[in-house]
Amino acid sequence: MSSTVSDLSSMSTRRAVFPFTAIVGQEEMKLALMLNVIDPKIGGVMIMGDRGTGKSTTIRALADLLPEIDVVADDPYNSSPTDPELMSDDVRDRARNGESLPIAKRHVQMVDLPLGATEDRVCGTIDIEKALSEGVKAFEPGLLAKANRGILYVDEVNLLDDHLVDVLLDSAASGWNTVEREGISIRHPARFVLVGSGNPEEGELRPQLLDRFGMHAEIRTVKEPELRVQIVEQRTEFDQNPQAFLDQCRTEQEALQRQLVEAQTRLKSVVVDRELKVKISEVCSQADVDGLRGDIVINRAAKALTALEGRSEVTVDDIRRVVVLCLRHRLRKDPLESIDSGYKVEKIFNSVFGLAPQEEMVQNGVGVR
Known part of the structure; x- marks a missing residue:
């Protein structure tokens, strides 16, 4: 949204907001x-x-x-x-x-x-x-x-x-x-x-x-007791002294801000191989997705993820990490079913790309470098 990284010290003059990088x-x-x-x-x-x-x-x-x-x-x-x-x-x-x-x-x-x-x-x-x-x-x-x-x-x-x-x-x-x-x-x-x-x-x-x-x-x-305690402790620490908590996170915040700005600039140069585009459309076709929005969004999301991680060419793994996010709500389903958690999309993806099934989607472990 801008090509210039601003000084996050200006946060001290505004209402304190819990830092994005500290969210567990x-x-x-x-x-x-x-x-x-x-x-x-x-x-x-x-x-x-x-x-x-x-x-x-x-x-x-x-x-x-x-x-x-x-x-x-x-x-x-x-x-x-x-x-x-x-x-x-x-x-x-x-x-x-x-x-x-x-x-x-x-x-x-x-x-x-x-x-x-x-x-x-x-x-x-x-x-x-x-x-x-x-x-x-x-x-x-x-x-x-x-x-x-x-x-x-x-x-x-x-x-x-x-x-x-x-x-x-x-x-x-x-x-x-x-x-x-x-x-x-x-x-x-x-x-x-x-x-x-x-x-x-x-x-x-x-x-x-x-x-x-x-x-x-x-x-x-979150179900894990240790993680729940960590979230509660962080929130308490922030509420007691917001500025001190923000200062602790400043380096990470500035690094992520810079990463997002660079990704916005890099996005135009990211490419998707035609063979991967065909496979993306094959996944959408096999999933019986109406229209072409699914195809378009997967291509865009995979390119954005590639730009976020500082690369210029989309890989199969990039597509894997966004495909469920882009398709789970587009699947045709029984009126009594809730939105698919991702199993059907993952299964079709693995079949089209010739990959072995995984117990967990890679995207659940995605972190920002």
Whole structure:
């Protein structure tokens, strides 16, 4: 989201956020979030799992970790001063006219979508009376404008109105939000990483909506007593003295921030061998996945993982580590079944790639180098 690593010492002037590198376990969720930061076109993450497993904490920690971005200072949409694809129409016109754009640094936004939010609150509103009487497009930006070039987090997304979920997914896919009222149309850039979370006990999303999320991460409550104690002790230490805890993690935080920024830059040069692309599509075909979203997302996620680890060519192992995240929610299933934990996808993957079955997916042990 930026090519410059910011000084994390600025955290001392803001509300303390638990550091991303100190979060124990939940590797699947952390990997999916990092890959979406490297390539937002993966399409976001749906995180399903037990309550109290650190979903919100992890997402806030990731947003806090990311470096500051350059924005046009007087623009409400966090427009980029250099990239035309990330500019609002107004800023693009000003740039074309040779106007000097005021630049400011801004932290990556992590926008929480309230469960009871209305469409106007999310998309923004047009003041029809002012537009008709004064002839200007009076627009009050909504949450999608604030989330542009950031992260939009929807907790309990399975309880959100389907129409609102559709609006969010459309904006996330197109990168633009369009508001139309009484013949007046206004649009602005809305490129964000969409992260939804929920508890399966409270109901699943419709398959049509689930399919629109790029990745699906499952999280479970940690069972090992030693690990649970470690998590409790870390949280207690952070709550008692946040700044001291952040100082302990500063080196790791800066290293991971640098790694993510370098991965964003490196992503364009990562290649996937055609033979691997064919096998990816064969996995999707054998899994009876509708449409081509699965093929596209696996290719993108594997490339993002390759970039994250400092390489330029995707390997079979890279594909193995992302294939379940990308396909488990796209499988056709019996209405009484919950989302497959990954066994079916793993079995098909091993068959297509000619690999011996493994007791555990490699991705469960993924760590950041």
